[in-house]
Amino acid sequence: MKFLDVIALCEGTLLTPDVDHVPEIKGGFAGDLMSDVLASIQAEAVIITGLCNPQVVRTALIADARLIIFARGKNPGDEILDLAKEENLPVASSRLGLYEIAGRLAQAGLPSCEMEMNLFPKV
Amino acid sequence: MTDQPSVSDNRAGVITRVEELGYELKIGQVMTTKVVTFSPGTTILEALDVIKQHRISGAPVTVDGELVGIISTEDLIRALRDGRIDRSVSTYMTKDLITVKAIDKVVEALKVFQKTKVGRLPVVNENNKLVGLITKGDITNGLLTALQRDYQAEEIIRYRASHLFEDIESDRTSLILRYRIIKDDFVNGGAASNNIKRALLRLGANRQIARKCGIAVYEAEMNLIIHTNNGGFLRVEIEPHKITIEAYDDGPGIDDIEKALTPGYSTATEEIRDKGFGAGMGLVNIRSCVDEMTMKSSKESGTNLYMTMYLDKTES
Numbered sequence: 531m532k533f534l535d536v537i538a539l540c541e542g543t544l545l546t547p548d549v550d551h552v553p554e555i556k557g558g559f560a561g562d563l564m565s566d567v568l569a570s571i572q573a574e575a576v577i578i579t580g581l582c583n584p585q586v587v588r589t590a591l592i593a594d595a596r597l598i599i600f601a602r603g604k605n606p607g608d609e610i611l612d613l614a615k616e617e618n619l620p621v622a623s624s625r626l627g628l629y630e631i632a633g634r635l636a637q638a639g640l641p642s643c644e645m646e647m648n649l650f651p652k653v
Numbered sequence: 654m655t656d657q658p659s660v661s662d663n664r665a666g667v668i669t670r671v672e673e674l675g676y677e678l679k680i681g682q683v684m685t686t687k688v689v690t691f692s693p694g695t696t697i698l699e700a701l702d703v704i705k706q707h708r709i710s711g712a713p714v715t716v717d718g719e720l721v722g723i724i725s726t727e728d729l730i731r732a733l734r735d736g737r738i739d740r741s742v743s744t745y746m747t748k749d750l751i752t753v754k755a756i757d758k759v760v761e762a763l764k765v766f767q768k769t770k771v772g773r774l775p776v777v778n779e780n781n782k783l784v785g786l787i788t789k790g791d792i793t794n795g796l797l798t799a800l801q802r803d804y805q806a807e808e809i810i811r812y813r814a815s816h817l818f819e820d821i822e823s824d825r826t827s828l829i830l831r832y833r834i835i836k837d838d839f840v841n842g843g844a845a846s847n848n849i850k851r852a853l854l855r856l857g858a859n860r861q862i863a864r865k866c867g868i869a870v871y872e873a874e875m876n877l878i879i880h881t882n883n884g885g886f887l888r889v890e891i892e893p894h895k896i897t898i899e900a901y902d903d904g905p906g907i908d909d910i911e912k913a914l915t916p917g918y919s920t921a922t923e924e925i926r927d928k929g930f931g932a933g934m935g936l937v938n939i940r941s942c943v944d945e946m947t948m949k950s951s952k953e954s955g956t957n958l959y960m961t962m963y964l965d966k967t968e969s
Contacts, residue, residue, distance in 0.1 A: 563932035565875075568868045569941075573860070581929035585875075588843025592850060592867040594860065609840070 531555045531640050533597045533620050536576050539638050540631040542599055542624035545611055549620045555596050557643030560632045564589045571595065575643035578631050582606050587613045587621070596620070601628045672760075674799050675792075680762050681755030683795025684776045684785035690715045691724060693743035697732040700724060700742050713775045714746050718782045720775055722746035752777045755784050759795065762787050815857035818893045827892040828856070834877040836884040839928060846871035849889050856891060862964060865942040866896055869960055872935040873900035879925055881905070881955070898943070898960040907950040914940065 533552045537544055556574040561567045562581045571577070573594035579586055582604040590598050598614070600606055603625045606614075614621045624631055636642070689712045691700055704712065704726075711725035724746040732738060732745045752775050753762050762774055766789055776785040818826055830852060832845035850867035854860070870887060877885040877900060885902030907913050914936050921931025940946050943960040950956040 562929055563926075563934070564929045565872065565932035565934035565938060568871065569932075569934045569938050573864065579929075583928060584840060585843055585929060588847055588871070591847050592843065592864065592871050594864055 531635075531638070533576070535638075536597060536635060536640065537599070537620075537622045537624075539634050540578075540599060540622075540624040540626055542622035545606065545621045545623055546615050546619070548615065549618050551618070552620055553596055555640065557641040558632060558635050559595075559643045560601075560628045562628075568593055570645050572643040572645055576635070576640075578628055578635075580604065580628055582610070584610050584613055586610070587617070587619060590619060591617055597622065599624055599631060601626060601631055670800070670803070671796055674796050675760040675763060676758050678759045678795055678799055679755065680753055680757050680759055680776055680787055681784070683759060683791050684755065684787040685791055686785045688713060688783065688786050690783065691742050692716065693721060693741060693746075695742045696738065697729060697740055697742060697745065698738040701729060701738070704729070711773065713783050713786065714742055715783050720750065720752065720777055720781060720783045722748045723750060723775060750775065752781075753787065754778070759792055762792065811855050814852075814855035817856065825892070827890050830887075830889045830891070832874075832887040834874055834884045834887060836878060836881055838878055838884070842875055842878045843871055845887055846874050849887075853891070853896070858964065862896075862962065866898070866962055869939045869942040869962075870898055870900075872938050873898065873958055873960070875930055876900065876935055876958075877902055879921060879930055885955070894964050896962040896964065898958075898962075900958040900960075901955065903955040904952065905955075906952040907948075907956055910948055910950060 531554065533555055534544070536555050553574065555576050557572065558578060559567060559571045559575045560578040562579055564581070564585055567577060567589055571593045575595050576597040576599060577586065577590050577595045578599045578601055580601050582600055586598055587610055596619070598619065598621045600621070600623045603623065605623055606621060611621060689703060689707050689709060691703070691712055691714045693714055693716060700712070704710070711723060713720055714722040714724055722743065724742045728745040728747060732740060737744070751765055751769060751771065753765060755776050755778055765771070765774060773786050773788045775783055776787050778784050817828065830849060832848070834845060835841070846867050849870050850863050853863040853866055870889065874887060877887070881902040882904040883902070885900060888899040890897040912918050915933070916937045917933040919931045919933035925931045939960060943962050945961040947959045948956065
């Protein structure tokens with residue numbers, strides 16, 4: 531799904547309008563605890579979160595996520611936005627809650643990017 | 654393809670890299686320096702011949718290098734209409750000149766082009782001596798060249814880094830990255846991990862390896878920020894077939910390592926949880942990302958966490 535379609539579905543506002551060449555979003559992941567995100571998120575996902583600090587961006591970068599949506603009207607500060615812009619990572623804010631956003635995206639056909647624990651292939 | 658944001662009204666305030674370059678590049682860097690010029694005494698007939706020969710649409714008129722006018726196709730048409738091809742260019746040239754300076758930024762020339770609709774601008778130095786000509790085409794070329802340079806610079810970094818291990822001969826080559834992690838520094842938390850991940854990608858590691866290593870280091874980094882007395886250190890050793898990561902601190906040590914490795918077990922305070930940490934998944938995450946993990950901990954010497962990833966089998 532196109533990142534702008536994802537943002538439109540959750541009635542969000544893009545806060546980093548100068549990002550470009552954002553690849554397709556493969557699926558979604560919702561959570562407030564970043565370790566939970568890292569534990570089981572697949573690459574190329576949108577992260578929907580109620581947490582609003584720079585760690586969300588760092589987590590997204592580490593996890594190869596492609597979009598962050600701050601739920602329930604949380605507005606990230608410049609520190610967060612600057613970091614995201616530097617990395618060409620789109621960030622949006624939506625007045626809707628986590629459940630509502632996840633529900634809308636799932637209904638629109640965006641699959642879950644949550645995998646079962648410990649699925650990293652052992653080598 | 655660039656998507657046009659449909660839900661944003663912030664577009665107007667956005668500066669693209671190209672616009673930014675307009676403020677970085679100087680006119681002198683993109684202008685044409687080989688310029689055909691006339692002296693004021695050149696006849697219209699001579700000027701027509703030269704213009705035809707060089708396939709240009711006009712030229713500056715100079716005296717000892719100093720700009721005194723510019724003769725354009727329109728000026729020449731006026732002379733032809735008057736039937737005065739024997740007259741000098743100084744009779745028909747435009748003397749009311751708009752010039753730009755070589756040390757000015759490209760954006761200044763763009764502003765003039767936008768305002769005046771002239772096709773070319775004479776470029777002068779501080780003594781009003783002609784040093785070049787600038788057209789919109791020159792600016793386009795200059796911007797494209799600069800963008801290409803930006804792109805190549807990153808490519809070169811990538812290339813150099815990815816050939817590091819091949820270029821250096823030794824019995825055992827390794828690259829060691831060290832990071833000091835400050836206690837409670839949540840603002841910079843994750844910066845070291847992202848730097849390490851980027852370094853791995855530049856060194857040619859595949860994305861899956863870089864991502865797993867990034868997650869492991871991130872969790873170790875956050876542990877140092879949250880759970881230590883005085884922060885600690887991250888040490889990452891990269892070898893062609895192996896990455897070894899160490900995180901160490903000087904306390905307070907972990908009481909029960911078995912318990913610490915249980916998914917969901919956390920000693921984090923409410924305050925830490927409010928920041929989005931303390932899910933009790935840190936060490937569990939690390940263990941699932943790396944091939945080997947060992948941990949030593951004591952109240953006296955703090956905690957040492959060793960992680961190893963082997964690259965052989967998954968390296969592309």
